[in-house]
Amino acid sequence: MPQRPKLVLAGQLSVYPWVFEAAERAGIDLILVPRGDDSAEVAGRAKAVVELLPLDVDENPESALSELVDRYRREPFDGIMAGNERVVPFVARAARELGLAGLTEEAAAVVRDKRVMRQRLREAGLGVPGFVVIEDPDGWTDALTLRFPVVVKPANGHSSLGVIRVDDKDSLEQAVARTWKLIEAHHLGAADGSTPESGVLVEEYLDGPEVSAESLVYQGQVRVCGISWKGELAGPYFEETTLRAPAQLPAEILAAIEAEVIGAHHAFGVTEGTTHTEVRLVGGVRPVLLEMGARIGGGGFMHHLVHLSSGIDLAAEAMRIHLGREPLCWREEPVPVGHVAAYQVAVGSGGRMKRIRGLDSVRNDPRVDYVVEAVSPGTLVVPYPDHSGYPVMVISRHESDAEAEAYRAHLARTLHVEYEEQD
Ligand code: ADP
Ligand code: CA
Ligand code: CA
Ligand code: CA
Ligand code: CA
Numbered sequence: 001m002p003q004r005p006k007l008v009l010a011g012q013l014s015v016y017p018w019v020f021e022a023a024e025r026a027g028i029d030l031i032l033v034p035r036g037d038d039s040a041e042v043a044g045r046a047k048a049v050v051e052l053l054p055l056d057v058d059e060n061p062e063s064a065l066s067e068l069v070d071r072y073r074r075e076p077f078d079g080i081m082a083g084n085e086r087v088v089p090f091v092a093r094a095a096r097e098l099g100l101a102g103l104t105e106e107a108a109a110v111v112r113d114k115r116v117m118r119q120r121l122r123e124a125g126l127g128v129p130g131f132v133v134i135e136d137p138d139g140w141t142d143a144l145t146l147r148f149p150v151v152v153k154p155a156n157g158h159s160s161l162g163v164i165r166v167d168d169k170d171s172l173e174q175a176v177a178r179t180w181k182l183i184e185a186h187h188l189g190a191a192d193g194s195t196p197e198s199g200v201l202v203e204e205y206l207d208g209p210e211v212s213a214e215s216l217v218y219q220g221q222v223r224v225c226g227i228s229w230k231g232e233l234a235g236p237y238f239e240e241t242t243l244r245a246p247a248q249l250p251a252e253i254l255a256a257i258e259a260e261v262i263g264a265h266h267a268f269g270v271t272e273g274t275t276h277t278e279v280r281l282v283g284g285v286r287p288v289l290l291e292m293g294a295r296i297g298g299g300g301f302m303h304h305l306v307h308l309s310s311g312i313d314l315a316a317e318a319m320r321i322h323l324g325r326e327p328l329c330w331r332e333e334p335v336p337v338g339h340v341a342a343y344q345v346a347v348g349s350g351g352r353m354k355r356i357r358g359l360d361s362v363r364n365d366p367r368v369d370y371v372v373e374a375v376s377p378g379t380l381v382v383p384y385p386d387h388s389g390y391p392v393m394v395i396s397r398h399e400s401d402a403e404a405e406a407y408r409a410h411l412a413r414t415l416h417v418e419y420e421e422q423d
Helices: 018-026 061-074 085-098 105-110 114-123 137-145 169-185 251-268 297-310 314-322 359-363 401-414
Strands: 006-010 029-033 049-052 079-082 131-134 150-154 164-166 200-204 210-218 221-231 242-245 273-282 286-293 339-344 351-357 368-373 392-398 416-419
Touching (some): 006 018, 006 085, 018 297, 061 085, 079 085, 085 105, 105 114, 114 131, 150 169, 169 200, 210 251, 210 297, 210 314, 221 251, 221 314, 242 401, 251 273, 251 286, 273 297, 297 368
Parallel strands (some): 006 029
Antiparallel strands (some): 131 200, 150 200, 210 273, 221 242, 273 286, 339 392, 351 416
């Protein structure tokens, strides 16, 4: 019998079960590099995890890399995959060093920097809003030439942290200062080269609903596996609470989204792995990219949306690619299972979390596949535009998009984060 393949999974938060379950289904053993803020005890519990390999990827990527190379020399593994946005450059570098499948370091740097993504899209003749790069807090006046409203954001942020819509020129200076403070507080521009340098991007507001596209890329060939509906997010802050899949859109708009997303992969040089791409439909019809992440979206939950709505086992296929193997859906047409709704409870005012009201009946609902509580009681949850994590995520399956929407609306009415009283 051939040996089970072994994959290093770097920085995957272990409360999110999807990638671990997919590894088990696919017969892949995982060497987990736990995220710095993860509990090693929980991390080792997943069945597919056969080894824990703690590495200080965030603070000390050089020594993390040499420890990883040592581990490989003792007993080679077959691939390495990123489990979160911040480790993407490290994983690309390690893959190159060890001769494993993965992104080039150049492409990894591109998809970690929204400024470079915007430049590449513009050069490729793809849709881009007007944008201005700001290198220091005093440089905000450069953005006064843009058409308002605009959106201010960190060049290399995530989770809508520090992303602010600004409607008029008088409010721009303050918004840029606010985003800059959040970049510093969250160390978004680490000086050690592990993440791109900090900076702020100001771009024209793209007016229209938002969708997300999940793709697989194998040897340069892109397959858009699923398109999910995020809906109208008008700001001023962009807390993401809901997604539904598959997006109910006319075939020509779906085709236009696919073309834009595939073009972006080529423009960014993303040739291997899986991606999460966010797109606005300007005026409801014209797709314009927001950004691309070279990983499974939402800590892994985008996998489940794709798996049910298209039949493609996205996480398992992504792992196959990182093991240097062809994804199964390159040869077998998958069969869609149904409609999916994902709901993340809004953080609201924030505070010290007491509990989530309304969860018990959700847990017992047969339509619900997953209830994932990622923030434990007692934790301080901060409101947007800052970000400290989504308290709970509910993923359910339905016969139709209308039912998925009705259930999401029900969750929005019945689930609430309760905070401790402030004195
Ligand atoms: P992050 O990496 O923090 O997710 P994004 O660029 O994806 O950064 O921005 C987060 C959210 O802010 C997007 O999902 C979108 O809803 C909103 N947003 C960002 N840029 C724009 C824009 N130019 N026009 C409209 N909405 C935007
Ligand atoms: Ca185990
Ligand atoms: Ca985003
Ligand atoms: Ca991102
Ligand atoms: Ca997002």
